[in-house]
Structure formats: structure tokens, C-alpha cells
Amino acid sequence: MADPMYRVIAEDLQNQIEARMLPAGAQLPTELELRDRYDASRNTVRDAIKWLITRGLVETRPGQGTFVVEKIVPFVTTLTGTPETSSGEGRTYKDEVSALFRQPSATAPRVEIQEASDAVAELGIGADQQVVSRHQERSIDGTPWSLQTSFYPMALVLRGATRLIQAGDITEGTVAYLEETLGIKQVGYQDTIMVRAPHGSESRFFRLPGDGRISVIEVRRTAFDEQGAPVRLTISVYPADRNLFAVNVGQVPESIAAPPSAVLAEPAADSDQSFAAGGAGPAPRQE
């Protein structure tokens, strides 16, 4: 009784969706039809639809209609290191996604040299110095899935890691490349995870409603070498409605840590593994 009408309408539609009376992919009645059916105004119906969008139940397509979202299979990103494979190394991004029988794709890295801003303070670099940024867009099954930007101190390039400033993939991965070229070994990292409204460019890439109703997850990975100096900052942005993260600590049964229904993609540097195998990785796994 106390509930405003737009929520009454929204909850009624939600029940119909969850009872499969409105199956996944189905089109909802138009706003004008709903207005008549609930004897409300079109604006009130639209408020109800916004409420459903926020909960990820429907999506609107201008000129077409409002549709029940297809059941999204969340993509699981494990933040604490991939399990050993037969080669003893972590798998690449594409291998990990393919293991789930899903089709990954990624643009070639776009490379820029920028002034260090506050946003890359984790690299411990002064404001007048420069950083290399390598930016990549990733999709799964044709759906845009994440935006990723890695920052490296420009000093690494001057010391000889010149391929960092070349566009295009570094097939062995930048972590391995830095170890081969400069002997810099990545021994650990810290991820920080936060939720915020999407920027305009993120809304466009992920095709999210422009009013910020669906938020994004930002994961900032700061990687350290043996001296404890930060060597890389990777910022990954994921739409919150189709992603899920996992963290394993201590002994976790293998069937849980790497379930066949999930996939383990780290916010790796470029397209390769982000962590030096054999280093001080995650705790040993029980067998």
C-alpha cells in the first residue's frame, strides 16, 4: 500500500519475468500498452522500466521495444593466480576464455606515451615524468567485456624494453618480455577493486544506458619486482552486470578453485600471463 505505483508495476513485471511468463528475449508490451494495462501514465510506466533496467532484468532498444535480457552467463575472473597447467605456467587470456567454449577477441594494443597523472600514482612516478600506456578492448562471444589499460614507467623503455612502445601484441606477454630483456621479475601484485558509475566512453563501448544506471567494476593491479618497486599498473574496467570475481586463499578444492563452468582470466598484462611461474605465487593447492 505504501509502495509507489511505479514499484508496484515493476514488481509485477519482475514476477512475470521470474515465472517465465515473459521468457528471456521476449519483448515486453510497449509503454503505451502497459500504460493502459496498469491504468497509469506513460511516465510512471517508464519509471518502472528504469527500475527493472537497474536490476539487469530488461533492456530498452530505441525504435524497437523493451526486452527481457537473455540469461547472462557471468564471466568469472580469478584474481589470485591461475592454477598450474601441464606446462606449469598460467594460461593466456585467449586460452582461458577458449577453455570455456566461448569466443574471445581483443583489439591490438593502442600505445601512447603520456604525462604521469594522479591516476597512476601507484607507480610512484612524479608528475613531470612519462609513462607508456597500452590500451586494449576485449570481447567475448561478440559482447564487449572489458577495457584494459596498462601503464609502465618510461624508464623501462630507456633501459632497453623498446617493444613496449610499439603497437601490436607482444605475443609472449609483457611480463615475460620484461624478464627476458631487463631481468625484471614480477614477484607479486596488489589488486584494488571498486565500483563506480561508467564514464561516457565506457558506456558507449559496453552499450550501457547513458544515465549511469549500470555501474562498472574497476580493478587496479599494481605489480612489483623483487626490489618491491612497482613495475606496472593495469586498470581493468568491467560492466558490473556480467562479471564476477573470485579470490582463492589457502587450500581450496580444485573443483571449486577451477570449476569447469567458469573461466579464469586475470587482468593480465596484454594477452599473456601476468605472473611469473615458480615465483612467490599463491599458496600451494591441495590435491
Added chain:
Amino acid sequence: MADPMYRVIAEDLQNQIEARMLPAGAQLPTELELRDRYDASRNTVRDAIKWLITRGLVETRPGQGTFVVEKIVPFVTTLTGTPETSSGEGRTYKDEVSALFRQPSATAPRVEIQEASDAVAELGIGADQQVVSRHQERSIDGTPWSLQTSFYPMALVLRGATRLIQAGDITEGTVAYLEETLGIKQVGYQDTIMVRAPHGSESRFFRLPGDGRISVIEVRRTAFDEQGAPVRLTISVYPADRNLFAVNVGQVPESIAAPPSAVLAEPAADSDQSFAAGGAGPAPRQE
């Protein structure tokens, strides 16, 4: 030019806020004043304010006005185990919060016995069996900060852990209690992290706008014993606008892993540490 008017208004107000022309805590002009100032309708002004709410810049208080939010100091929750303290053990929730010079508080656990539902499938328990749930509300400096519910298989109570079904704190923590009483040692856990719109009760406790514009973060921690059997499922819910999570893997400099400006509160069982010290915890830390 292409931007709709409500976003033009919102971005203008955003600039004023970020330039401190509208300092934290200040009241914005009323909707009617803004309507006159921007020569728009009140509804359009209200759309602009909703856009600012979604970005966490302002809040509305019915009957009072719209205010610039005070700078929120995010509370950092570290998911990969607390650093060793002098005693060699993790700290309790209250100790960890106090270490940041902030005032923690928590309600006494509310204990219930429930049928196992789909929501606790991680415990690997059939639908007709029973679980113990222990629910707690936590606040910091008087601000509601998290809701936490731990589930234990009822079998543990039958085997002698009778204090699980008593309301009130288990001061040494349920993890230590289970090890003392039944010899069950927690050796690892998996956290899964997801973002969703808040339920009604969560909106009320966290005082979030009722339309789900601010989302919550749900962390599900499944803890395992030495046999790889799940012994506990803890579901923690945090409002996304004042929380931040950290994950440390491998060697991370101490100043980063445990910065003085952050605090390390795990989604522990009840109010005590969640992880058996000396077990297969996170990798050793560099000095």
C-alpha cells in the same frame, strides 16, 4: 550540442562541486531555484540531480534539500588474509577498525535455524537439511557499513558445537571455537565478488535511495577444512559507494599491503579472525 539538457545541467553542477564552489556538505539551490537558473523545467532539473546521485556526488533529503556529499573515506577490506601482528594471528574486526582511529560497532549475532535453500548451495547441503545462520549488522563511526550472515551445517551443532545456535558473540571467534571443540581446522577459502542492486531491507539499513541507483557488493566466502569439505559460508553485503577491496598476491611491499591510511577487515566469521594462523595462508611477505 548533442548532449541532452539534463546532462548539461548535471555536468555544470559537477564542475561547481569539483571546483569547491559548492563545498562538501553544502546545500545545492532548491529544485525551483535551479529551474529558474537554467531555464528548464523542474523535472529536467530532477533528472540532472539523479545523474549526480548515481555518481555519488550529492544526496537528497526529503523536506530539507539536496546536499553535496561529505568526502567519504572508503573502507578498505583486504580479502587475502591480514598481515601477521605481533601475536602472529589475524586481528579481530573491531581491532582492525580501531587501528584506523574509527569507531566500529556491531549488533550481537541474530541466530536462526533454516532449511537449506539454493542460496547456500556452496555448503553442499541437500534441500531438506538444515543450516544455522548467524546474522550481524556492522557500522563504522555510526554509519551502517556492512551486513553479514554466516551459515554453518546443522551437523556441526549435532557433533557438539552447541554454542553455534546460541545468540550473542563467540568472543574467540567461531573459527577458533570449531577448532577447539571439534578439531575442525579451516585451511582455506574462496571469495566470490559480485555487484547487484540492493534488496529492500538493505536499502533501508544502508539508507540508500530506494530506486536501487546505488548498488551493493556481495562477497560470498566459502571456507574449507583439511578434507576439502565446506564448513562455512559467509555472505557479506557492502554499499558500493563507501567500500573498496584489496587482494594481495605474492610479495607485496608492506607499506602497500597494510597502508596506515587503510584498514584490513576480512569478512570474518562473527567478530573474530577468520583464518587459522600458521595454515596455508597467503604467500610470505617480503621485508
Added chain:
DNA sequence: AACGATTTGTTCGTATGTATC
């Protein structure tokens, strides 16, 4: 305790713009 003034919340009706088919 009661009341009035102020401010945000909800709902309505209408009109026009823009994307899609």
C-alpha cells in the same frame, strides 16, 4: 501539540525528438 512554509517525491498529461524497421 498544532500549524504553516519549504522542499523533495510521485503521478499525470502532453508535445516533440530520434532511432529502427
Added chain:
DNA sequence: TGATACATACGAACAAATCGT
């Protein structure tokens, strides 16, 4: 090109919460 459907915008009215008198 026209028809359909969602997006934005306007103006108006009343409800509900808050605060001071």
C-alpha cells in the same frame, strides 16, 4: 517514406517529510 517505439522535455498537481513558530 511512414509507422512504431523509446528518449527527452515541459507544465501542473498533490503527497510526504522536515523545520520553525
